[in-house]
Amino acid sequence: MVKISIQEAKEKIAAIFMEVGVNREEASIIADMLVEADQRGVHSHGILCTARYVKLIKEGKMIPNMSVKVVKDNGTVAVWDGNHSSGQILGYRSMEEAIKKAKEHGIGVVCVKGANHFGALAYYAQMAQRAGMIGTALGTGDSTMAPWGGCEKVIGNNPVSVAAPARNEVSPVLDMAMTVVANGKVSNMKRQGATEIPEGWGLDRDGLPTTSMKDYYTIPPMAGYKGWGMAVMVDILAGVLFGGGTGDRAKDFADGPSIMMIAMDISAFNDEEKYYNDIDARINELKSSKKAKNSNGILMPGEIEANKFAASQASGLVEVLPENLEMVNAIAREMAMEPIAVIE
Template sequence: MNITAKQERSIIMEILTRMNVKMEHAEIVADVTVDANLKGFTSHGIGRFPQYIKGLKAGTIVPDAEIEIEKETPAMALINGNHIFGHVVTYNGMEIAIEKARNTGIGIVGIHDSNHFGVTGYYTDMAIMQDMIGLVVANTEPAVAPIGGKEPILGTNPIAIGIPSNKNYVSVDMATSASARGKLLEAVRKNQKIPENVALDAEGNPTTDPEEALKGSILPFGAYKGYALSFMIEILSGPLVRAAYGKAVTGTANPEEKCTKGDLIIVIDPSKFVDIEEFKGDVDDFVEEIKNSGENISIPGDMEVRNIKKSNKEGLPLDDKLYIQIKEISDEVSFDLESFLSS
């Protein structure tokens, strides 16, 4: 079945608030989750929601804590998330980075002791909306073996970059692996195969079986280049921000383990370099130059724009197995999901 973005948001809000999650925290989790589904990142949308509920039940996600700023200068801050929802920690971290960039030209925020934060590009969008450039990287539980190895040591380690413009949505949001782990989990749930050249099984052999891939490793995108980028992100979002790295990273895939990953947020205020309208005009001129170089040429961000239009028209997918999972959660908190969706 398909549901509307409004319905998805309401379902998440109802369940979380009935589980004693603060309203303002529930709103952020719901907004980030719906944003992922609208943009077509279904592996990080409501399909991940049962994982968060498991984390709440296991105590690895703390519903009533607050973030703590451990170190701070005019341009940077180090945040202890105290294991509340990763969406809330990163949202607050981005707000802090934006304010610092507004004052100094750049804001850098490191985060540790957080949780899975959903789709990375949501947070760089926050910077775009303030006429800022945003960059967010994070490490995750080991899923990628180094080139030539069999044992997963690196995470899928996402990176998102967003750039303000007057006419275009300029944004890239991607894993440094050939596939996000969430897409493998989604393929398992839907009983689907994964594409070739995406993953290896535990013996190091190519596989299209997502369950075998989860036991083995995901390939880095672009071979050595993806591996090298993931390697650097592991350091920037691990040792630099007092978070775990390599095989010590836990909790992003298994919600019953304490999350030890880290995040790094960088925000740049272009107006400290050039007039902001001149900058955005130059960005739009560059986009036009790219698109005029051939037929049907897309820029980073066009796919998300197309998916948002399609999602708003057709609705957001809720497959049978996921519906059952959400209904079971709803029943536990006395929320009549069936009646809500039929009303």
């Protein structure tokens, strides 16, 4: 790992996107989201994605500035056609709209079809969390996983994120794919020259477990048939329900992935003071329960990422994989821009 300046990374990545036609505001939002993913230790969704997005824009598969058609809107629920705009901008704007609807109606739901790669879903769920709401984000993706009992890639890893605000305790943030690990982690290992992958991470073309990178074909569902079942239901909720892309239809050159953003205003469900007292008490109760032998402690969902982010913010530096930084800097050099400097 190497360390780079958060501010420099955001400024230079934003400049790269502006060079390919993205307006300043959207370029800054995308850069912020990519760098924040690395700050949280989610390197499969961080600055690594810069090269992919630039390529998609150049190929005409990602519209550089958001273009949305409102298909339906009944006040509480809206469906947008994203017209293959940036998935991260569509996610950002749709959660903004869901929060706005929740303030008025208690709950807001915005579904987006015709999107693009939307990155780490935690960012969107935390937008609602920071607004004092419970945020949920669900998304479909192109085929990266075989069904439980199958060997053909027919469904995405279909991630889900839920973030709930707490006052005095760590605010829980769940962000998980329905596969054992995100496909990007295996891709990172391959770029690093790994010839083996951890046991349980891979299946070959016959659907049999493998640890060989050479034989690796797909990632199995997390928790076996349960992960497969969850992936199917996310396909329905975040895709089929409103006509969004699923499986191969969610590829960049097809319909594209789809997303569902949900914001829930706590005051519509409970007295806010009681909620905050209760959630702090419950988190404290869980974390102070008896530890397993040799345990280093009980962590809330997202607590490791929150600690990494806090440390990164305090230092002004973010750790990134050197090969991911080189991919960004290669683009910068092609554009006659100064590369991002390594601090440590």
